[in-house]
Amino acid sequence: KAGVTQTPRYLIKTRGQQVTLSCSPISGHRSVSWYQQTPGQGLQFLFEYFSETQRNKGNFPGRFSGRQFSNSRSEMNVSTLELGDSALYLCASSLQRTSGGRFHEQYFGPGTRLTVT
Amino acid sequence: AQTVTQSQPEMSVQEAETVTLSCTYDTSESDYYLFWYKQPPSRQMILVIRQEAYKQQNATENRFSVNFQKAAKSFSLKISDSQLGDAAMYFCASRGATNKLIFGTGTLLAVQP
Numbered sequence: 001k002a003g004v005t006q007t008p009r010y011l012i013k014t015r016g017q018q019v020t021l022s023c024s025p026i027s028g029h030r031s032v033s034w035y036q037q038t039p040g041q042g043l044q045f046l047f048e049y050f051s052e053t054q055r056n057k058g059n060f061p062g063r064f065s066g067r068q069f070s071n072s073r074s075e076m077n078v079s080t081l082e083l084g085d086s087a088l089y090l091c092a093s094s095l096q097r098t099s100g101g102r103f104h105e106q107y108f109g110p111g112t113r114l115t116v117t
Numbered sequence: 118a119q120t121v122t123q124s125q126p127e128m129s130v131q132e133a134e135t136v137t138l139s140c141t142y143d144t145s146e147s148d149y150y151l152f153w154y155k156q157p158p159s160r161q162m163i164l165v166i167r168q169e170a171y172k173q174q175n176a177t178e179n180r181f182s183v184n185f186q187k188a189a190k191s192f193s194l195k196i197s198d199s200q201l202g203d204a205a206m207y208f209c210a211s212r213g214a215t216n217k218l219i220f221g222t223g224t225l226l227a228v229q230p
Contacts, residue, residue, distance in 0.1 A: 033216050043208065043220035056215050090162060097216055103150060103169070106216060108162035 001027055004093050004109035012115045018079040021112045025072050025093030031055075032074040033106065034066060037088040046089075049074050050097050078114075086116045119144040119211050123221035130199045131229050137184075138194045138224045140209030150212045151185065153194045156223075157205040165207070168192065196226075204228045 005024045013019050025032050033056075034046040045058040049068035066076040072093075078085055092106040120143045130136035142151065153165040168176045168185050176183050180200075184193045196203055209221040 031216055033218075035218070035220075042222050043218075045217045045219070048216050056217050058217070088160065092162075092216075092218075094216060098150075098212070098214065103167075104216075105164060105167075106218070107164075108154075110159070110161050 004091055004107050006089075006091050006109040006112050008112060009110065010113045010115075012117060013081050014117055015081055015083060017081050018077060019081060019114060020075050020077050021089055021091075021114070023074045023076075023091030023093075023109060025074070025091075026107055029093040029095050029107075030072050031094045031097050031104070031106075032068060032072065033092045033094075034074070034076050035090040035092065036060075037090060037111070038084075038086070043090070046076065048097075055097065081116045083116050086114060088113050119146070119149075119213060119219040121209050121211050121219050121221040123209050123224050125224045126222070127225045127227070129227045129229060130196070130203075132199055132201060134199055135195060135197045136199055136226065138196075138207055138209075138226070140192045140194070140221055142190050142192060142209070142211050144190075144211055144213060146213035148214065151183075151192045152210045152212070152218070153181070153183070153192075154208045154210060154220075155203075155205045156208065162208075166194065199228050201228050201230060 031050045033048040048056040068074045088111045090111045091109045094104040094106045151168045180197045206223045210218045
């Protein structure tokens with residue numbers, strides 16, 4: 001079974017532009033979460049999508065948004081890019097959301113390295 | 118709110134030796150999970166081991182084991198018989214009722230041949 005895939009793997013953008021990153025979860029997985037990884041702030045949760053609905057959101061400005069499609073693929077968008085948005089963006093998928101004490105492991109993709117100049 | 122603290126930015130171990138990585142956490146949730154993730158230089162985050170908070174028995178996965186001290190909110194990772202392939206950044210993380218992972222700042226482990 002193929003793992004989590006993220007496209008593109010590398011991206012260079014200019015301040016003020018917008019960017020869209022894509023994540024394809026493992027086949028059958030319905031939950032997709034996004035994380036931002038930077039040297040200064042570490043790994044921070046952006047948001048989680050399940051059944052095309054945002055279920056949880058981290059402490060990021062409204063410039064960061066996302067969506068999930070009916071096939072569970074997810075995209076995240078960052079508008080009006082700032083230098084501080086340069087980061088590795090990681091996507092993780094799991095079969096279901098954790099509920100009723102039943103654990104579902106999250107599998108991470110390789111990430112998209114975004115550089116803002 | 119949940120927090121995870123890793124106080125060792127870098128660690129080094131000789132091949133075949135044992136090393137312990139430290140982690141403390143804080144959470145207001147009664148049901149939670151704790152994890153150790155490994156991120157090699159290729160950047161793919163891999164789950165090493167997990168611990169359900171309600172289980173008293175420490176989790177073990179081959180050469181990897183944890184020392185879970187619930188009252189002290191401590192969750193350390195022991196790597197036995199260290200191998201060159203164990204060199205990576207190790208992140209301690211917690212998760213409550215949702216899929217939101219809270220990560221520590223990481224410990225960079227070097228393995229010396």
